[in-house]
Amino acid sequence: MYCSSYQGQCLAALNFYQTLFKNFQSQGVLKYSEGEYVGQIKYAQFTANDLTLMAIDSGTQQNFEFSEAVSLVIECKDQAEIDYYWNAITLHGPEDQYSWVKINLVSVGKLSRKIYGKF
Numbered sequence: 001m002y003c004s005s006y007q008g009q010c011l012a013a014l015n016f017y018q019t020l021f022k023n024f025q026s027q028g029v030l031k032y033s034e035g036e037y038v039g040q041i042k043y044a045q046f047t048a049n050d051l052t053l054m055a056i057d058s059g060t061q062q063n064f065e066f067s068e069a070v071s072l073v074i075e076c077k078d079q080a081e082i083d084y085y086w087n088a089i090t091l092h093g094p095e096d097q098y099s100w101v102k103i104n105l106v107s108v109g110k111l112s113r114k115i116y117g118k119f
């Protein structure tokens with residue numbers, strides 16, 4: 001949920017995700033049609049890397065900000081794919097040495113190499 005200082009940034013985030021994920025698929029976007037938040041995202045649903053997600057701009061004032069307690073892991077098949085996501089995401093946000101990246105649009109993610117086979 002995009003609220004407080006991030007209010008109204010949901011559409012920008014969706015546009016970024018559409019360019020980031022090659023298999024991004026919008027499943028629908030509903031915007032507020034009246035009131036204080038006209039034109040902002042009331043509800044959006046999409047898939048990215050076969051994961052169904054939703055996003056909204058809050059319809060009321062909130063007394064909290066986005067929390068980094070929730071994040072997404074992007075599993076990558078090889079180093080080239082890690083580099084693709086790393087380079088695309090770090091153009092818009094900070095990074096750290098432990099594969100965590102933060103997008104200025106408040107999403108936090110971790111890039112990891114998918115390991116195939118049994119141990």
